[in-house]
Amino acid sequence: xxxxxxxxxxxxxxRLADTVAKALEADLASRERVLLVVSGGSTPKPFFSALASKxxxxxRVDVTLADERWVADDDADxxxxxxxxxxxVGLAAEACFxxxxxxxxxxxxxxxxxxxxxxxxPWPASVVVLGMGGDGHTASLFPDSEQLATALETTEATVAxxxxxxxxxxxxxxxxxxxxxHLHVLHINGEDKRRVLADALGGDxxxxxxxxxxxxxxxxxxxAP
Ligand code: 6PG
Numbered sequence: 001x002x003x004x005x006x007x008x009x010x011x012x013x014x015r016l017a018d019t020v021a022k023a024l025e026a027d028l029a030s031r032e033r034v035l036l037v038v039s040g041g042s043t044p045k046p047f048f049s050a051l052a053s054k055x056x057x058x059x060r061v062d063v064t065l066a067d068e069r070w071v072a073d074d075d076a077d078x079x080x081x082x083x084x085x086x087x088x089v090g091l092a093a094e095a096c097f098x099x100x101x102x103x104x105x106x107x108x109x110x111x112x113x114x115x116x117x118x119x120x121x122p123w124p125a126s127v128v129v130l131g132m133g134g135d136g137h138t139a140s141l142f143p144d145s146e147q148l149a150t151a152l153e154t155t156e157a158t159v160a161x162x163x164x165x166x167x168x169x170x171x172x173x174x175x176x177x178x179x180x181x182h183l184h185v186l187h188i189n190g191e192d193k194r195r196v197l198a199d200a201l202g203g204d205x206x207x208x209x210x211x212x213x214x215x216x217x218x219x220x221x222x223x224a225p
Pocket of ligand 1: 039040041042043044066067068069079130131132133137138139140
């Protein structure tokens with residue numbers, strides 16, 4: 001039985017899928033290949049399901065992640081697994097997915113190869129869809145990470161990240177790489193995240209609330225209670 005909260009979040013996810021499909025179609029009119037960057041976590045699932053049913057030339061769409069946990073791609077915590085199971089299905093199964101992991105034991109040893117892989121994608125992205133955690137992180141730009149300053153300042157495409165607040169080592173697209181898009185979207189649910197966003201909008205220290213990095217440029221916020 002869906003609650004009104006669930007229905008509202010599903011409605012929002014479907015509107016976001018409409019927006020993203022239109023943005024991809026607009027770029028496909030003038031580019032052979034287009035790029036979609038999505039985030040993992042729990043919020044995007046209904047969005048991915050709605051987008052997967054859109055009639056697009058998906059074989060011309062490259063898909064990658066804003067960040068990834070450094071786990072096997074069949075691990076329950078893998079964002080790649082989430083994308084493969086909920087977005088790259090149905091009509092969208094034809095899209096070309098580019099993971100952010102390698103067979104290396106750590107992201108520090110794999111990051112150079114992943115950066116080359118990401119840099120070779122058809123930037124600027126048509127759309128970058130960001131999530132946000134309760135600590136104001138986005139992608140794997142965590143306020144308690146020693147690599148945050150590097151990830152905010154580097155021109156490299158990806159950065160290996162560790163943070164006390166998360167159990168797994170991570171790899172994230174850098175702020176500069178994530179900024180390179182025609183459309184940015186922030187997709188969040190719940191009152192707690194609305195309050196974090198309100199705090200973020202009230203200041204400019206991105207090291208305190210890394211989402212602020214993306215609030216100094218146009219970004220479409222999709223929020224449901
Ligand atoms: C990840 C995500 C991360 C996510 C936020 C929000 O790998 O976890 O990329 O940045 O967007 O943590 O996650 P929820 O949607 O689960 O709240």
